[in-house]
Amino acid sequence: MSLSSKDLLGIKGVTTDEIQLILDTAATFKDVSERDIKKVPALRGKTVINLFYEASTRTRTSFELAGKRLSADVINISTSTSSVVKGETLLDTARNIEAMKCNIIIVRHSCSGAPEFLSSRLTSSVINAGDGFHEHPTQALLDLFTIREKLGRLKGLTVAIVGDIAHSRVARSNIHGLTTMGAKVRVCGPPTMIPPGIERLGAEVFYDMDRAIEGADVIMMLRLQLERQAAGLFPGVREYARLYGMNSGRLAKAGKDVVVMHPGPINRGVEIASEVADHSSVILDQVTNGVAVRMAVMFLLSGGGKAEA
Protein backbone atom coordinates (compact mmCIF):
# COMPACT_ATOMS: atom_id res chain seq x y z
CA MET A 1 0.00 0.00 0.00
CA SER A 2 1.32 3.41 -0.90
CA LEU A 3 0.08 6.81 -1.97
CA SER A 4 -0.81 7.04 -5.63
CA SER A 5 0.66 10.50 -6.21
CA LYS A 6 4.07 12.06 -5.66
CA ASP A 7 2.33 15.11 -4.22
CA LEU A 8 -0.26 15.99 -1.61
CA LEU A 9 -2.17 18.90 -3.12
CA GLY A 10 -5.55 18.39 -1.50
CA ILE A 11 -7.80 15.89 0.22
CA LYS A 12 -10.19 15.86 -2.71
CA GLY A 13 -9.48 12.70 -4.64
CA VAL A 14 -7.54 10.99 -1.86
CA THR A 15 -9.13 7.60 -1.23
CA THR A 16 -10.43 6.14 2.02
CA ASP A 17 -7.58 3.62 2.02
CA GLU A 18 -4.97 6.31 1.50
CA ILE A 19 -6.33 8.43 4.34
CA GLN A 20 -6.42 5.33 6.54
CA LEU A 21 -2.81 4.59 5.63
CA ILE A 22 -1.69 8.11 6.49
CA LEU A 23 -3.52 8.07 9.83
CA ASP A 24 -2.18 4.62 10.76
CA THR A 25 1.35 5.66 9.86
CA ALA A 26 0.98 8.89 11.84
CA ALA A 27 0.02 6.91 14.94
CA THR A 28 3.46 5.32 15.07
CA PHE A 29 5.23 8.58 14.29
CA LYS A 30 3.44 10.17 17.23
CA ASP A 31 5.46 7.91 19.55
CA VAL A 32 8.71 9.29 18.14
CA SER A 33 7.87 12.76 19.47
CA GLU A 34 7.25 11.30 22.93
CA ARG A 35 10.72 9.79 23.22
CA ASP A 36 13.90 11.23 24.66
CA ILE A 37 15.58 11.10 21.27
CA LYS A 38 12.91 12.53 18.99
CA LYS A 39 14.49 11.49 15.73
CA VAL A 40 14.43 8.53 13.37
CA PRO A 41 16.66 8.13 10.31
CA ALA A 42 13.83 7.48 7.82
CA LEU A 43 14.51 10.53 5.59
CA ARG A 44 18.23 10.78 6.16
CA GLY A 45 19.91 12.63 3.29
CA LYS A 46 16.66 14.08 1.92
CA THR A 47 16.15 17.81 1.61
CA VAL A 48 12.87 19.52 2.45
CA ILE A 49 12.12 23.15 1.55
CA ASN A 50 9.46 25.16 3.34
CA LEU A 51 8.39 27.77 0.79
CA PHE A 52 5.90 30.04 2.53
CA TYR A 53 4.33 32.99 0.74
CA GLU A 54 2.02 33.67 3.68
CA ALA A 55 2.59 34.20 7.37
CA SER A 56 2.56 31.06 9.53
CA THR A 57 3.98 29.92 12.83
CA ARG A 58 2.21 26.68 13.57
CA THR A 59 2.19 25.05 10.17
CA ARG A 60 5.73 26.09 9.24
CA THR A 61 7.18 25.00 12.59
CA SER A 62 5.19 21.79 12.43
CA PHE A 63 6.53 20.90 8.98
CA GLU A 64 10.03 21.89 10.01
CA LEU A 65 9.95 19.71 13.14
CA ALA A 66 8.38 16.86 11.21
CA GLY A 67 11.18 16.98 8.64
CA LYS A 68 13.89 17.24 11.27
CA ARG A 69 12.47 14.37 13.33
CA LEU A 70 12.73 12.25 10.19
CA SER A 71 16.39 13.34 9.84
CA ALA A 72 15.77 15.34 6.65
CA ASP A 73 17.54 18.65 6.13
CA VAL A 74 14.93 21.39 6.28
CA ILE A 75 15.34 24.87 4.83
CA ASN A 76 12.81 27.63 5.46
CA ILE A 77 12.22 30.32 2.88
CA SER A 78 10.00 33.17 3.87
CA THR A 79 9.22 35.43 0.98
CA SER A 80 9.81 38.70 2.80
CA THR A 81 13.56 38.00 2.89
CA SER A 82 13.87 36.21 -0.46
CA SER A 83 14.23 37.18 -4.10
CA VAL A 84 10.45 37.28 -4.33
CA VAL A 85 10.67 40.89 -3.19
CA LYS A 86 12.85 41.51 -6.25
CA GLY A 87 10.04 40.29 -8.46
CA GLU A 88 11.00 36.68 -9.12
CA THR A 89 8.05 34.55 -10.20
CA LEU A 90 6.79 31.57 -8.19
CA LEU A 91 7.90 29.12 -10.86
CA ASP A 92 11.38 30.64 -11.19
CA THR A 93 11.86 30.56 -7.44
CA ALA A 94 10.75 26.92 -7.31
CA ARG A 95 12.92 25.90 -10.27
CA ASN A 96 15.96 27.50 -8.69
CA ILE A 97 15.30 25.69 -5.44
CA GLU A 98 14.88 22.42 -7.29
CA ALA A 99 18.15 23.02 -9.15
CA MET A 100 19.83 22.72 -5.76
CA LYS A 101 18.43 19.16 -5.56
CA CYS A 102 15.68 19.05 -3.00
CA ASN A 103 13.20 16.22 -2.55
CA ILE A 104 10.10 17.80 -1.04
CA ILE A 105 8.81 21.36 -1.47
CA ILE A 106 6.15 22.50 0.95
CA VAL A 107 4.20 25.45 -0.40
CA ARG A 108 1.86 27.93 1.19
CA HIS A 109 0.46 30.54 -1.13
CA SER A 110 -2.40 33.02 -1.16
CA CYS A 111 -3.41 31.92 -4.67
CA SER A 112 -5.59 28.83 -4.90
CA GLY A 113 -3.89 26.30 -7.15
CA ALA A 114 -0.31 27.50 -6.68
CA PRO A 115 0.90 24.11 -5.35
CA GLU A 116 -0.81 22.29 -8.22
CA PHE A 117 0.80 24.67 -10.71
CA LEU A 118 4.20 23.82 -9.27
CA SER A 119 3.62 20.09 -8.95
CA SER A 120 3.12 19.63 -12.68
CA ARG A 121 6.33 21.53 -13.44
CA LEU A 122 8.67 20.03 -10.83
CA THR A 123 9.95 16.53 -10.19
CA SER A 124 10.12 17.07 -6.42
CA SER A 125 7.18 16.10 -4.24
CA VAL A 126 4.96 19.09 -3.54
CA ILE A 127 2.95 19.33 -0.34
CA ASN A 128 0.23 21.95 -0.11
CA ALA A 129 0.48 23.80 3.20
CA GLY A 130 -2.53 25.95 2.40
CA ASP A 131 -3.43 27.66 -0.88
CA GLY A 132 -5.88 30.55 -1.02
CA PHE A 133 -9.43 29.45 -0.30
CA HIS A 134 -8.76 26.03 -1.78
CA GLU A 135 -7.29 23.37 0.49
CA HIS A 136 -5.10 22.76 3.52
CA PRO A 137 -4.77 18.97 3.37
CA THR A 138 -2.42 18.33 6.29
CA GLN A 139 -4.71 20.35 8.58
CA ALA A 140 -7.63 18.13 7.62
CA LEU A 141 -5.52 15.01 8.14
CA LEU A 142 -4.46 16.12 11.61
CA ASP A 143 -8.07 16.94 12.42
CA LEU A 144 -9.17 13.48 11.25
CA PHE A 145 -6.36 11.94 13.28
CA THR A 146 -7.37 13.87 16.40
CA ILE A 147 -11.05 12.95 16.05
CA ARG A 148 -10.17 9.30 15.54
CA GLU A 149 -7.88 9.42 18.56
CA LYS A 150 -10.57 10.98 20.78
CA LEU A 151 -13.62 9.08 19.56
CA GLY A 152 -12.09 5.92 18.14
CA ARG A 153 -13.68 6.21 14.73
CA LEU A 154 -14.75 8.60 11.96
CA LYS A 155 -17.51 6.68 10.22
CA GLY A 156 -20.98 7.73 11.28
CA LEU A 157 -19.93 10.77 13.30
CA THR A 158 -21.60 14.15 12.92
CA VAL A 159 -19.19 17.05 12.63
CA ALA A 160 -20.31 20.69 12.71
CA ILE A 161 -17.94 23.21 11.10
CA VAL A 162 -18.81 26.72 12.24
CA GLY A 163 -17.56 30.05 10.92
CA ASP A 164 -16.41 31.62 7.69
CA ILE A 165 -16.84 28.60 5.43
CA ALA A 166 -16.45 30.64 2.24
CA HIS A 167 -12.92 31.78 2.93
CA SER A 168 -11.73 28.67 4.72
CA ARG A 169 -9.41 26.17 3.08
CA VAL A 170 -9.47 24.24 6.37
CA ALA A 171 -13.23 23.78 6.03
CA ARG A 172 -12.96 22.66 2.42
CA SER A 173 -10.27 20.05 3.12
CA ASN A 174 -12.15 18.82 6.15
CA ILE A 175 -15.43 18.46 4.26
CA HIS A 176 -13.65 16.30 1.68
CA GLY A 177 -11.81 14.26 4.31
CA LEU A 178 -14.73 13.74 6.65
CA THR A 179 -17.19 12.75 3.95
CA THR A 180 -14.62 10.39 2.40
CA MET A 181 -14.26 8.70 5.79
CA GLY A 182 -18.01 8.34 6.21
CA ALA A 183 -18.77 11.18 8.63
CA LYS A 184 -21.70 13.57 8.26
CA VAL A 185 -20.71 17.22 7.90
CA ARG A 186 -22.76 20.26 8.82
CA VAL A 187 -21.52 23.72 7.96
CA CYS A 188 -22.80 26.77 9.77
CA GLY A 189 -22.18 30.50 9.55
CA PRO A 190 -23.74 33.78 8.54
CA PRO A 191 -25.27 33.53 5.04
CA THR A 192 -22.61 35.90 3.69
CA MET A 193 -19.95 33.38 4.67
CA ILE A 194 -21.57 30.24 3.27
CA PRO A 195 -20.47 29.72 -0.33
CA PRO A 196 -23.27 28.87 -2.76
CA GLY A 197 -23.27 25.23 -3.79
CA ILE A 198 -21.38 23.94 -0.74
CA GLU A 199 -24.07 21.22 -0.39
CA ARG A 200 -22.60 19.63 -3.50
CA LEU A 201 -19.53 18.67 -1.45
CA GLY A 202 -21.84 16.67 0.81
CA ALA A 203 -22.32 19.18 3.62
CA GLU A 204 -25.62 20.19 5.19
CA VAL A 205 -26.02 23.97 5.61
CA PHE A 206 -27.20 25.63 8.84
CA TYR A 207 -27.51 29.32 9.69
CA ASP A 208 -28.45 28.77 13.33
CA MET A 209 -25.49 27.55 15.38
CA ASP A 210 -27.59 26.03 18.17
CA ARG A 211 -29.29 23.79 15.65
CA ALA A 212 -26.04 22.98 13.88
CA ILE A 213 -24.31 21.71 17.02
CA GLU A 214 -27.31 19.79 18.36
CA GLY A 215 -26.35 16.13 18.49
CA ALA A 216 -22.92 16.78 16.95
CA ASP A 217 -20.00 14.61 18.04
CA VAL A 218 -17.43 17.19 16.99
CA ILE A 219 -17.60 20.98 16.73
CA MET A 220 -14.93 22.52 14.59
CA MET A 221 -14.62 26.27 15.01
CA LEU A 222 -12.97 28.37 12.31
CA ARG A 223 -10.99 31.53 12.84
CA LEU A 224 -12.90 34.71 12.06
CA GLN A 225 -10.69 36.71 9.76
CA LEU A 226 -11.30 40.13 11.25
CA GLU A 227 -10.44 41.89 8.00
CA ARG A 228 -13.67 40.44 6.56
CA GLN A 229 -15.66 42.91 8.62
CA ALA A 230 -14.34 45.72 6.46
CA ALA A 231 -15.71 43.81 3.47
CA GLY A 232 -19.14 43.97 5.09
CA LEU A 233 -19.62 40.24 5.56
CA PHE A 234 -20.73 40.66 9.17
CA PRO A 235 -21.82 43.76 11.06
CA GLY A 236 -19.83 43.48 14.26
CA VAL A 237 -17.49 41.24 16.20
CA ARG A 238 -19.71 41.16 19.30
CA GLU A 239 -22.76 40.18 17.34
CA TYR A 240 -20.76 37.51 15.55
CA ALA A 241 -19.51 36.13 18.85
CA ARG A 242 -23.07 35.97 20.19
CA LEU A 243 -24.48 34.22 17.14
CA TYR A 244 -21.56 32.04 16.03
CA GLY A 245 -19.19 31.85 19.00
CA MET A 246 -18.48 28.74 21.05
CA ASN A 247 -19.02 29.45 24.73
CA SER A 248 -19.70 27.45 27.88
CA GLY A 249 -23.47 27.84 27.48
CA ARG A 250 -23.42 26.22 24.05
CA LEU A 251 -20.92 23.65 25.28
CA ALA A 252 -23.29 22.62 28.08
CA LYS A 253 -26.11 22.18 25.57
CA ALA A 254 -23.92 20.21 23.18
CA GLY A 255 -22.99 17.74 25.91
CA LYS A 256 -19.78 17.16 27.82
CA ASP A 257 -18.49 14.50 25.44
CA VAL A 258 -18.46 16.74 22.41
CA VAL A 259 -15.00 17.35 20.92
CA VAL A 260 -14.30 21.05 20.32
CA MET A 261 -11.59 21.84 17.78
CA HIS A 262 -9.99 24.91 16.25
CA PRO A 263 -7.19 25.05 13.68
CA GLY A 264 -5.64 28.15 15.29
CA PRO A 265 -4.72 30.87 15.72
CA ILE A 266 -7.74 31.61 17.91
CA ASN A 267 -9.45 34.94 18.47
CA ARG A 268 -10.26 34.65 22.16
CA GLY A 269 -13.78 35.75 22.96
CA VAL A 270 -14.79 35.92 19.29
CA GLU A 271 -15.33 32.51 17.72
CA ILE A 272 -14.31 30.67 20.87
CA ALA A 273 -14.53 31.75 24.50
CA SER A 274 -11.40 31.43 26.62
CA GLU A 275 -12.98 28.97 29.07
CA VAL A 276 -13.84 26.61 26.22
CA ALA A 277 -10.51 27.01 24.45
CA ASP A 278 -8.47 26.46 27.59
CA HIS A 279 -10.44 23.77 29.41
CA SER A 280 -12.75 21.97 27.02
CA SER A 281 -11.03 21.84 23.65
CA VAL A 282 -8.48 19.60 21.94
CA ILE A 283 -6.68 22.52 20.29
CA LEU A 284 -3.25 21.64 21.65
CA ASP A 285 -3.72 17.94 20.86
CA GLN A 286 -4.34 19.03 17.28
CA VAL A 287 -1.01 20.85 17.30
CA THR A 288 0.81 17.83 18.75
CA ASN A 289 -0.78 15.52 16.21
CA GLY A 290 0.11 17.90 13.38
CA VAL A 291 3.78 16.97 13.64
CA ALA A 292 3.02 13.23 13.54
CA VAL A 293 0.68 13.55 10.56
CA ARG A 294 3.19 15.64 8.61
CA MET A 295 5.92 13.12 9.38
CA ALA A 296 3.65 10.40 8.01
CA VAL A 297 2.90 12.36 4.84
CA MET A 298 6.57 13.12 4.12
CA PHE A 299 7.53 9.52 4.89
CA LEU A 300 4.89 8.09 2.58
CA LEU A 301 5.66 10.52 -0.25
CA SER A 302 9.34 9.60 -0.07
CA GLY A 303 8.96 6.02 -1.27
CA GLY A 304 11.75 5.73 -3.82
CA GLY A 305 9.88 3.59 -6.32
CA LYS A 306 7.35 6.23 -7.36
CA ALA A 307 9.06 6.91 -10.69
CA GLU A 308 8.79 3.29 -11.85
CA ALA A 309 5.27 2.76 -10.54
Place this chain on the structure above:
Amino acid sequence: MNTKEKAFILDKTGIDRAMTRIAHEILEKNKGGRELVLVGIQRGGVHLARRLAKKINEIEGLEPPVGILDITMYRDDLATRKSQPVPQTTSIPFDIQDKVMVLVDDVIFTGRTIRAALNSIMDYGRPRRIQLAVLVDRGHRELPVRADYVGKNLPTSSKEKVEVMLTEDGVEEKVVILGE
Protein backbone atom coordinates in the same frame (compact mmCIF):
# COMPACT_ATOMS: atom_id res chain seq x y z
CA MET B 1 5.09 -15.77 -8.05
CA ASN B 2 3.02 -18.71 -6.97
CA THR B 3 4.49 -19.94 -3.71
CA LYS B 4 3.88 -23.35 -2.26
CA GLU B 5 5.13 -25.25 0.72
CA LYS B 6 8.41 -26.95 -0.26
CA ALA B 7 9.56 -28.35 3.05
CA PHE B 8 8.23 -28.78 6.55
CA ILE B 9 10.89 -27.77 9.09
CA LEU B 10 9.41 -27.63 12.59
CA ASP B 11 6.07 -28.47 14.14
CA LYS B 12 4.58 -27.13 17.36
CA THR B 13 6.60 -29.49 19.56
CA GLY B 14 9.79 -28.72 17.67
CA ILE B 15 9.30 -24.97 18.10
CA ASP B 16 8.54 -25.42 21.78
CA ARG B 17 11.66 -27.55 22.36
CA ALA B 18 13.84 -24.98 20.63
CA MET B 19 12.37 -22.15 22.71
CA THR B 20 12.88 -24.13 25.94
CA ARG B 21 16.51 -24.75 25.05
CA ILE B 22 17.07 -21.07 24.18
CA ALA B 23 15.54 -20.04 27.52
CA HIS B 24 17.99 -22.31 29.34
CA GLU B 25 20.90 -21.02 27.28
CA ILE B 26 20.00 -17.40 27.99
CA LEU B 27 19.92 -18.10 31.72
CA GLU B 28 23.13 -20.08 31.62
CA LYS B 29 25.04 -17.46 29.65
CA ASN B 30 23.78 -14.61 31.82
CA LYS B 31 24.04 -16.46 35.13
CA GLY B 32 20.36 -16.13 35.99
CA GLY B 33 18.03 -13.47 34.69
CA ARG B 34 18.17 -10.57 37.10
CA GLU B 35 19.37 -7.91 34.66
CA LEU B 36 17.55 -9.41 31.74
CA VAL B 37 15.10 -7.63 29.42
CA LEU B 38 13.62 -9.12 26.24
CA VAL B 39 12.71 -7.15 23.13
CA GLY B 40 10.78 -8.80 20.31
CA ILE B 41 11.16 -7.42 16.79
CA GLN B 42 7.87 -6.82 14.95
CA ARG B 43 6.19 -8.85 13.92
CA GLY B 44 7.42 -12.41 14.32
CA GLY B 45 9.74 -11.78 17.24
CA VAL B 46 7.09 -10.36 19.55
CA HIS B 47 5.25 -13.61 20.27
CA LEU B 48 8.51 -15.48 20.64
CA ALA B 49 9.84 -12.92 23.14
CA ARG B 50 6.71 -13.30 25.27
CA ARG B 51 7.08 -17.10 25.18
CA LEU B 52 10.73 -16.87 26.20
CA ALA B 53 9.80 -14.62 29.13
CA LYS B 54 7.27 -17.22 30.33
CA LYS B 55 9.75 -20.05 30.00
CA ILE B 56 12.42 -18.09 31.85
CA ASN B 57 9.86 -17.50 34.60
CA GLU B 58 9.06 -21.23 34.77
CA ILE B 59 12.72 -22.08 35.11
CA GLU B 60 14.06 -19.26 37.24
CA GLY B 61 10.95 -17.87 38.96
CA LEU B 62 11.26 -14.36 37.64
CA GLU B 63 9.78 -12.98 34.45
CA PRO B 64 11.88 -10.49 32.48
CA PRO B 65 10.00 -7.50 31.02
CA VAL B 66 9.16 -7.75 27.31
CA GLY B 67 9.33 -4.83 24.88
CA ILE B 68 8.23 -4.52 21.27
CA LEU B 69 10.42 -2.99 18.63
CA ASP B 70 9.45 -1.89 15.13
CA ILE B 71 12.40 -1.12 12.89
CA THR B 72 10.58 0.32 9.87
CA MET B 73 11.84 3.87 10.35
CA TYR B 74 15.40 2.57 10.62
CA ARG B 75 15.43 0.46 7.47
CA ASP B 76 18.18 1.12 4.94
CA ASP B 77 15.98 0.44 1.91
CA LEU B 78 13.33 3.12 2.44
CA ALA B 79 14.58 5.15 -0.50
CA THR B 80 14.56 2.23 -2.93
CA ARG B 81 11.39 0.33 -2.04
CA LYS B 82 8.37 0.55 -4.30
CA SER B 83 6.05 1.39 -1.42
CA GLN B 84 6.66 2.34 2.15
CA PRO B 85 5.98 -0.30 4.77
CA VAL B 86 3.48 0.72 7.44
CA PRO B 87 5.33 1.18 10.72
CA GLN B 88 4.01 -0.85 13.65
CA THR B 89 4.04 -0.06 17.34
CA THR B 90 7.24 0.25 19.30
CA SER B 91 6.76 -0.09 23.02
CA ILE B 92 9.62 -0.45 25.46
CA PRO B 93 7.90 0.59 28.69
CA PHE B 94 10.91 0.02 30.96
CA ASP B 95 14.40 1.37 31.44
CA ILE B 96 17.00 -0.39 29.30
CA GLN B 97 20.00 1.51 30.63
CA ASP B 98 22.73 -0.96 31.70
CA LYS B 99 20.43 -3.96 31.26
CA VAL B 100 21.26 -7.16 29.45
CA MET B 101 18.95 -7.12 26.47
CA VAL B 102 18.05 -10.12 24.37
CA LEU B 103 16.63 -9.14 20.97
CA VAL B 104 14.27 -11.79 19.67
CA ASP B 105 13.31 -12.37 16.04
CA ASP B 106 11.78 -15.29 14.22
CA VAL B 107 14.19 -15.54 11.28
CA ILE B 108 17.63 -14.08 10.67
CA PHE B 109 18.44 -13.66 6.98
CA THR B 110 20.52 -10.76 5.62
CA GLY B 111 21.14 -9.25 9.05
CA ARG B 112 19.81 -5.86 7.98
CA THR B 113 16.82 -6.01 10.31
CA ILE B 114 19.17 -6.57 13.22
CA ARG B 115 21.37 -3.65 12.13
CA ALA B 116 18.28 -1.45 12.10
CA ALA B 117 17.16 -2.82 15.48
CA LEU B 118 20.53 -2.02 17.04
CA ASN B 119 20.40 1.55 15.73
CA SER B 120 16.89 1.94 17.05
CA ILE B 121 17.75 0.55 20.49
CA MET B 122 20.57 3.10 20.83
CA ASP B 123 17.94 5.85 20.57
CA TYR B 124 16.17 4.42 23.61
CA GLY B 125 19.18 3.97 25.87
CA ARG B 126 22.42 2.11 26.38
CA PRO B 127 22.06 -1.50 27.43
CA ARG B 128 25.15 -3.03 28.99
CA ARG B 129 24.99 -5.90 26.53
CA ILE B 130 22.75 -6.87 23.62
CA GLN B 131 22.34 -10.48 22.56
CA LEU B 132 20.31 -11.97 19.75
CA ALA B 133 17.96 -14.95 19.83
CA VAL B 134 16.32 -16.31 16.66
CA LEU B 135 14.14 -19.30 15.99
CA VAL B 136 15.65 -19.88 12.53
CA ASP B 137 19.00 -18.89 11.05
CA ARG B 138 18.64 -19.29 7.30
CA GLY B 139 22.05 -17.92 6.27
CA HIS B 140 22.78 -15.43 3.43
CA ARG B 141 24.11 -12.72 5.72
CA GLU B 142 24.93 -9.37 4.09
CA LEU B 143 26.30 -7.81 7.27
CA PRO B 144 28.65 -9.12 9.95
CA VAL B 145 25.87 -10.09 12.37
CA ARG B 146 25.59 -13.36 14.29
CA ALA B 147 22.89 -14.73 16.60
CA ASP B 148 23.84 -15.77 20.14
CA TYR B 149 20.96 -18.26 20.42
CA VAL B 150 19.63 -20.19 17.44
CA GLY B 151 16.63 -22.53 17.44
CA LYS B 152 17.47 -24.13 14.12
CA ASN B 153 20.13 -23.58 11.49
CA LEU B 154 18.47 -23.95 8.13
CA PRO B 155 20.36 -23.96 4.80
CA THR B 156 18.16 -22.25 2.19
CA SER B 157 18.35 -20.76 -1.26
CA SER B 158 18.03 -16.98 -1.24
CA LYS B 159 14.99 -17.25 -3.51
CA GLU B 160 13.07 -19.31 -0.97
CA LYS B 161 11.01 -17.84 1.84
CA VAL B 162 11.03 -19.15 5.38
CA GLU B 163 7.67 -18.77 7.05
CA VAL B 164 7.27 -19.01 10.82
CA MET B 165 3.60 -19.44 11.70
CA LEU B 166 2.52 -19.13 15.33
CA THR B 167 -0.75 -19.92 17.08
CA GLU B 168 -0.90 -16.37 18.48
CA ASP B 169 -1.68 -15.21 14.95
CA GLY B 170 -4.50 -17.72 14.73
CA VAL B 171 -2.78 -20.19 12.42
CA GLU B 172 -1.45 -23.71 12.73
CA GLU B 173 1.96 -23.58 14.38
CA LYS B 174 4.85 -24.56 12.10
CA VAL B 175 7.98 -23.50 10.29
CA VAL B 176 8.02 -24.16 6.54
CA ILE B 177 10.03 -23.25 3.46
CA LEU B 178 8.03 -21.68 0.68
CA GLY B 179 9.19 -21.55 -2.91
CA GLU B 180 8.00 -21.60 -6.49
